[in-house]
Amino acid sequence: MEVTVSPLLQRRLTARALNELIEDAPSSVAEMSEEHRVSLTSRFRAVPSSEHRRLDAWMIEQAGRPPGPFAWSPTTARRILGNNALRRMSQPSDNLANAVRDEVADQLLRAVRGYARAGSLGHWLAGVTHPVLGLITAEAVNWATQSLECVEAVVTPWRIASSDAYYDVAGARTTLRGRRDVIVETPRGRVIVRIRAGQPGKCAGPGLRSDLVVETLAHPHGVAPQRYLGLWPDAGLILGVDGTMENVRAGARDFVRAAVAQRRLNLTRAA
Amino acid sequence: MLSAPIPELVTDVLRGDRTRRPRRDDTAAAGLRALLEDHVFSVFGARRTESTVMITSATINAAGRVLELADSPLSRARGILVSIAFRLLVAQVHVADPFMDALNAWRAERPRDELLDALVHLDDDQRARLSADVTSHFATLSRSMGTIPSGWRPRTSQRARQLLGGTAVCLRDVVDLVVGSPHLAVTNVALVDITTSPLGPGAERTMRYHALMQTMRTSVVPLRTSIFSSATGDLWTVDVDQEVLMRAVEDVARVLDRWKSP
Incomplete structure (x- = not known):
């Protein structure tokens, strides 16, 4: 069965476009129930890992390839x-x-x-x-x-996020990280803004959807944000995804795929 | 209008006459982009290129000229070191030894840069000459820049990237210093390029290219674009208008024409 996801929103990065994307964000959003969480956990458990896995949008964009060793700079x-x-x-x-x-x-x-x-x-x-x-x-x-x-030109009240969103998948030795920089509190919910350097690549959409699913999972009641917006100031672009169940599901699927790809890579290396 | 060598501080020139600033123009960017997209289509058509054509201010200036001394690894290293020392200056960091401080900062930023390896293999004379060179450029910079107020929101090494024709062409740019905010009712963003070479015809093209890229990056036309030579202490500055931006589009189009099928 073909899976459909909501289209990726794309605008030039201007104050007007950003305000419009926030104001026009849909009010009906996905909610992840306990059943959804259990289902996600079982999928991750089906992909065993010898060490603790940390997955984020970057890995989705890199098709599960783990990043090189981290160094401060x-x-x-x-x-x-x-x-x-x-x-x-x-x-x-x-x-x-x-x-x-x-x-x-x-x-x-x-x-x-x-x-x-x-x-x-x-x-x-x-x-x-x-x-x-x-x-x-x-x-x-x-x-x-x-x-x-x-x-700064956003009309709706906003605040800088105190940290990224994290979700620990119980019993699956997996932590998911969702990158977020600004949280816009709207009367109907919230819009999350993520800022990145450079220009969006081909997998920017799946990357945003994976951030969306972590943000949803990290919410105490599993409520998705109305919209997840990615800002690329260097390229002057905004990309965005709505907080629909299709997008949340697509993001979760990409995480499981990344875990599978990572396991394959590890097995190949071990062999 | 280009200015002759200016004795006053760069910050004074950037400030200019506050009462004569034009209203913010946030409509020109779309037209410029459309012109560039049309030109890219006229060059590449619907065919997909094997690799993305990269255009920078260096590409614009290199169009039709032969390799110069300024392209040597040592000159490029000098340019990077002066650029880093300038960043420290703008950040109001005390710089005791411009060469060593910039080199340390460079190593922390990009430890695997090939140019850094080239510096390691310099003999003592070459190293001393480079150090003296960087120190001299830095002295010119610190004497001429003046203190940039924090309220101007200075940002250094600001990058811009614009894709045209899908992914056929990528315009890339790095501006050494950008001040001002694009959100005010009047335009007040100023761009400054620092070059270690004396100013020549290519400097005008660089200034125009920065203005074009800033316009497409923020969708707001900047107030003025400048270039400062740390070799001579000369500053050229020009107020950005439609003509400047159109000439920048022509510069880019001229470079793209090299890919036109015969």
Whole structure:
């Protein structure tokens, strides 16, 4: 049976288009019941893994290929620092550069007091040289300015997400991560905005759907957001998916496929 | 209008006369994109290209010219080091040794960059010359830039990518410094390119290309586009209007014509 998914929305990244996409977001959204969760769990359990699996939109876009070893760099640190700096600002007119510096200082303080575990951002920041810290600050200011530029003209109340969405699939040694940067609270629900560098690839749609399913699973009542919007400021593009059951199902299926692909890769490597 | 060598600070030139700023133009981008799409179609037609044609400001300037000294790995490395040192300057970081500080920051950003390997193999004389060169460029920059207020929302190395004709052509750009917000009623975004070469005819094309890419990126026409030479301290700046953008489209079209079937 052919599976249909709602079409991918595409607009130029302008304040007007973003506001329209938020205002026109459908009010009826999918809800994931306990039955849905059990079903998803059983599918993941059917794909055994010797180690804990961590799956996210990036892996869906890479057809299940696991990412290379993670290393902190100014580019990988900018999103956390930039978003945290934005959350520090009480109003958009506040000084962004100072907010980033305060955030970096907080991370360093945490490391000095011994609260930063090895491999964490604070731990890494504490070990870098002064000019590298300067470049990290520049990158974080760039990220924060760009994010603010994207959403400051949004009329509906919004806030910077305090963290990404995570869902631990019980008994399947699997954690799903959904990337989110801005949460727009509408009178009928919520619209989630995700900001990414570069330009959207061919698998940007499945990537958004996978973020949508994690956001839905992470909600205490399993309620999907009205819309999941991906912003690519470098390309000046917005892509979006609605919070329909078709999209949620498609996102869940892609995660299971990625787990299967990952297992195959692991088995090939082991052989 | 291009300016002669300017003794004042770059920040003063970017600010300009606040009362003469035009209203924000958020309608031109669609027309420019349509023109480019039409041209891409006239070149490639409906056929699918094997690989995406990449266009950057360097491609625009390289059209029809032979390889120059500025294309050597050492010159490219110098350009990157000055660019990183400039980022530190804008971030108001104390830069004690421009060469070493920029090199450290570069290593942290892209540790596997091939150009970094080339620097490792420099002999002491070459290394000292490069260090002196970067220090001299940085001194010109720090003397001429002035302090950029945080309220201007400065962002450095801002990237832009635009696909045309499906995936036939990709326009890519990196602007060294962008200030201002595209959301105000009057236009107030200014672009600055930093070059380590003296300003020549190619500088105008670079300025226009940045303006075109910024317009397509944000759908809002920027206020002005500038280029600063850290070799000579010269600054050229031009207010962006329809003519500037149309000429930028022609520059891109001229490069694309190289792929036209005979």
